Amino acid sequence: MAVSMDDDVPLILTLDDSGSSASAPLDELDREELPNENGGSYDVVNDASSPTAGDCCAQQSSARHNWEMNYQEAAIYLQEGENNDKFFTHPKNAKALAAYLFAHNHLFYLMELSTALLLLLLSLCEAPAVPMLRLGIFVHATLELFALIVVVFELSMKMRWLGFQTFIRHKRTMVKTCVLFVQFIEAIVVLVRQTSHVRITRALRCIFLVDCRYCGAVRRNLRQIFQSLPPFIDILLLLLFFMVIFAILGFYLFSPNHSDPYFNTLENSLVNLFVLLTTSNFPDVMMPSYARNPWSCVFFIVYLSIELYFIMNLLLAVVFDTFNDIEKRKFKSLLLHKRTAIQHAYRLLVTKQRPSGISFKHFEGLLRFYKPRMCARERYLTFKALNQSNTPLVSLKDFYNFYEVVGLKWKAKRNREHWFDDLPRTAFLIFKGSTLFSWQHWFCYGLFPRFPDTVVAVNGIWILVETFMLQGGNFFSRNVPWSYIVFLTIYGVELLLKTTGLGPVEYLSSGWNLFDFSVTLFAFLGLMALAFNMEPFYFIVVLRPLQLLRLFKLKKRYRNVLDTMFELFPRMASLGLTLLIFYYCFAIVGMEFFAGVVYPNCCNTSTVADSYRWVNHTVGNKTVVEEGYYYLNNFDNILNSFVTLFELTVVNDWYIIMEGVTSQTTHWSRLYFMIFYIVTMVVMTIIVAFILDAFVFRMNYTRKNQDSEEDNGIVLEKEISKEEVIGIIELYKRISAATETAQLQKIVLQMDKYGQMSAVFLGRRSRTKSDLSMKMYEEEIQEWYEEHSRKEESQTPLQEPASASSSSLKPLSLRQRSQTVI
């Protein structure tokens, strides 16, 4: 019995089990179809100390246990490969594994995220608080302490998993620890003194958010920003240098003109040229000197041409270039990292006797840990999709495609005519009838293929004309306009016809249909709101013009643009979040220094006094309010600060905000605004570079694959025969996995019902940037792989101990100690 088990011994256990490997290799699938007396020992595994098992059984269950450990470790490797976690953070022993498993699930991640968000949101309630959300110092300080303690707990789990040595070496974690320490002390100080002091360090709270597992994209963005920084700074220096030269020149040229307030000192000259760089004060800064001597405009034209039109674009070019380069290198390193992860996992999954591949049994074991939610059918299909050869084993070469295949969603290929064939009889007949109608509808499409689009266009023009006719006032007090009802009816009918024709699932799987659906739904809700006079929902009616967006389906370029937009969306969102994190830091700093410094009529000594004016004077018998409004752009609470910072980002007239604040504080306040400008310039340039890169990349891609038809993602087709399914059922029965067996039996029943001997399944997933890159760099990738394997080979004598310590030696120790812990 023990000998027959040898066949199933993991390769990397060879070191201690080397004596008992004498059995002849047998085809595993054949063997597994033999009745297996040990069926059910999988269940015992989690409780290895169970005293009921005999000696032989114990040995066998220990082998099983070893396998379970291997599956788990392989799954961890694959996860690390996917998340780009470095392998030196790989859990090294059973205690670490327990901590690792504890710290790597969505509950823990959610806790991390919510703690971070809580800490960030505290600034809504702290000292310069949003009026409605103001909390007592005791309350918010206690909340903060609580959140910080949770963070301490998270960090201690992380330390348990990483070990002290690795923990110390992990930079991000160390920074987090330091920040945590500082925050802790400050929170306690606040609690003790019962008053908030100047706490700029609150700006560092962002690091808790950045460190969240879910914010990996933000971390990548930040890394990319920092990597793009050196060339950026070089060009920035060039920019500042020219600015200084022109400031000196401007000072010499224009300071003799006493009516020119912009160049009367060198400092003013510098500040105004900095503002001029953003064009924010443009014609104004030129006007006094231009009025005196028309030729002085040459100075400004030359300055703007050099700084704004040349160097600023140069900045973009340099960042774009660096960005391109970084993207490619990142893709390369990610690809190679994944490859290494796959190699590690592979080594843990092959058996000692047949090191040429992974059998389904072990692959299934891996997937149970890697993707617990996957059903038995999908596991087998994934295995089949990976297995390019006809042998029952997946070789390393095939296994390299793991990440591409594992994401596929498998569905049986429909060989029925309609989606409602499975529904009960009455429903079937109703839908059948509506489909007949729907076919007429399609026919109608054939005659007037642009009919729905024409309706949308007419609707658009209608809305435009209708709105043009209105002259202010409250638009919602009247009755529901009949045009609204007519168009809504047409949309509703179209939606119904399409849904019945395609089936709700397929209908909603297209983004455009989803959009149609939601727009029509909103319009309907708007109608309801109008009909029942529910005022708070009027905003829905206002969204009506968004229907016009449908027109953009018509042209291929727009479809491309919008598709790219959707593809870019996650990345854009992460960039937006990155920007928000910068905003948060600056908002905190701004609030600490500038809260309450601007108010109506505050800046009468400055040149921008008009913008802050709020006069309420009487002309004749009418009260006229003269409002400059700019006092609204303040740092009085975090929401106001965000709006103010957005205004600073848009750049126009930002100097009014700057001058207002400066006139109420010191000259040094300008530094805050200038640094903010430069930081947002960096982030914005990177966003522009990103959009440029993504679009140019995609356009190149479409140009390269012009002949290949348009497809909506990756599709793979696999056929499985009844015998195969029955074979797998046997396998699952042996390990008494009841749910899996039931799932698979359903497939067999299905096949029997339709009298088929095999079923075809389609695997589908959307195309990612990585897929595009794979295709674009096809040739280079081969070179990278070769280079990588060459490097590995040449490093083998050196790296062997290291790789052994991370992949074969440590799992051993993990395995040895696991029995005592789990």
Add this chain to the structure above:
Amino acid sequence: MAVSMDDDVPLILTLDDSGSSASAPLDELDREELPNENGGSYDVVNDASSPTAGDCCAQQSSARHNWEMNYQEAAIYLQEGENNDKFFTHPKNAKALAAYLFAHNHLFYLMELSTALLLLLLSLCEAPAVPMLRLGIFVHATLELFALIVVVFELSMKMRWLGFQTFIRHKRTMVKTCVLFVQFIEAIVVLVRQTSHVRITRALRCIFLVDCRYCGAVRRNLRQIFQSLPPFIDILLLLLFFMVIFAILGFYLFSPNHSDPYFNTLENSLVNLFVLLTTSNFPDVMMPSYARNPWSCVFFIVYLSIELYFIMNLLLAVVFDTFNDIEKRKFKSLLLHKRTAIQHAYRLLVTKQRPSGISFKHFEGLLRFYKPRMCARERYLTFKALNQSNTPLVSLKDFYNFYEVVGLKWKAKRNREHWFDDLPRTAFLIFKGSTLFSWQHWFCYGLFPRFPDTVVAVNGIWILVETFMLQGGNFFSRNVPWSYIVFLTIYGVELLLKTTGLGPVEYLSSGWNLFDFSVTLFAFLGLMALAFNMEPFYFIVVLRPLQLLRLFKLKKRYRNVLDTMFELFPRMASLGLTLLIFYYCFAIVGMEFFAGVVYPNCCNTSTVADSYRWVNHTVGNKTVVEEGYYYLNNFDNILNSFVTLFELTVVNDWYIIMEGVTSQTTHWSRLYFMIFYIVTMVVMTIIVAFILDAFVFRMNYTRKNQDSEEDNGIVLEKEISKEEVIGIIELYKRISAATETAQLQKIVLQMDKYGQMSAVFLGRRSRTKSDLSMKMYEEEIQEWYEEHSRKEESQTPLQEPASASSSSLKPLSLRQRSQTVI
């Protein structure tokens, strides 16, 4: 004799000379070393009707003449290839040739250019004239008529050269003719009525400038702009579409607020969102609604995020992508056009007997027409550089490199120690002494390699501090500051040492040294101005800070940036000129409609009245002038219009100018400003795309050639032996070209002096974008060539008559008729 001449009969004369080609092929160089009784018949060629030649001589001179014709036509082909002139404009007969030659020299080009400039500059003096340049209507209309008549003359020459058929088919020329016609009529009308009417057509005068030979780059830019337009317009529509949607939404949301003047009608809503797209009215447009409800900022943030940060960047991406694509296609078509031109020229230069290559004699004949200024030595070196094989003939394959080689400037490689070795004895000794000192200087550099840079840096800081200490007033009334003299002395000494060390020519051949030199010279002139109190030259002193630019030599990235800047300069200048042409059109239109509409205190009814205010009131005993200055941004004459248009290009606060003009005219004036915004947006986007493309291209190039050393252009080395030179002298003697012979003899003398048997020459030229592209697309170019030749081959049966008509038949007719004309 006639038989021996056959050896030298052009290939493409085969058709009529086919009877007499029976002689055995002889090596031409050998033959030409035989004494040639017909030496000097070259001189007779230009006067073929000379009655002194006998029958035999006449036949021979007619053969010579044929050769001359062939040389000229080949040179024309090569010029057409270089200038990307289509071959259908190739002169077809002797009359056309005469006209072609007349219309293709710098005198004619200059005439074209000056006429066009005269016409453009006339707008300085016409109706809304610059005050100082105002001319009577009679004067400027006469001037205009004169210029137009010159244009008529130019066009008639062009028609003579092209022939009526081609002339009609040439679009640009036809448009020019129409514009000319209209201008003519209008000029006469003005003369007759003695008053200027609304002449918007003056905006079309630009076409005369665009059509100039020297403005080829502008034409290319315009073409590129028009080619980028379709995708641009697509995205623009998307932009405008979102604008309309948001305008409707904004109108619904904000028009109930009566204190919000920005959204009270749909038109205002649209206009303000258009302005918001340029961010020009940003926080202001939001303020009234923000004051009422803080959440209304969401509308503006969403609008700006979609329109400004997404779609505008998308616009850049699309233009950049199209631009990239167009650049590559343009490069390809230019390359293939040049190749075809070379093929045409080659066919005209090979002899009937030896169609495998061109001999030096014929190559020399070609160069005499193609580059008349080239000296004999350079002609031979070019020939040698082309000739890759060791045969005396240049094959077609070698001849393909013609354009790369012909631009090289040849210089003897110095084998002397110092540049002043050739100077008289005393001068030699002086320079020798200074060089010894200079070597010490270099040694000093070795010890303090950064010494001059440190001086510049110290000087920079000094200037900054000095300026910071000054507090307004007149800075030039004092004495010359001693620091000025100290630094100038250091720079002067450095300059002297470097010049003596390297020699003036080599010193000034480096751009950086040239820059150093001119900066030091300017500083010296400034010192003179200060010392002798010459006030008008004070501006030179002001330029002192520019010296700091030297610091940018230090870092490689800056050197790269600045080098690229210099490389880009011609192209940038042409883009700037293109922009100016658009400015001119808009300036004329603006002047016709808006001249004199804005003046101080003009726009009291508009929302921007403050900016146009000019109040002179007394507070206490002081007169306070409140000036809005914006009335200076008017269209009162063309110079003012240009400044105003520049302000509109910079975009900030452009709506103040727009609203000012609108309040004095009609709502439709806004169209002018909006169209101008869109046009400049197109041009600016293209400029950005161009800068991006150029820099990214160059950076890719440097990345690709990282290992190859930095070189300043293309360098080629060729050795020629004394025998070769003597051989060529013989050749020239035979055709009695005295100057060439003298030049070559000087080389022989030089060689004798130094006792050398051969001399080495270096050919050098700066690297152009085309060279970079050649290297970047290396592999693709081969494909293009193959594809091109395959296409030609497959088209041979079809194309033969066409190519024959353009390359072999037409030259024949040209030759047949030439004797009667020239």
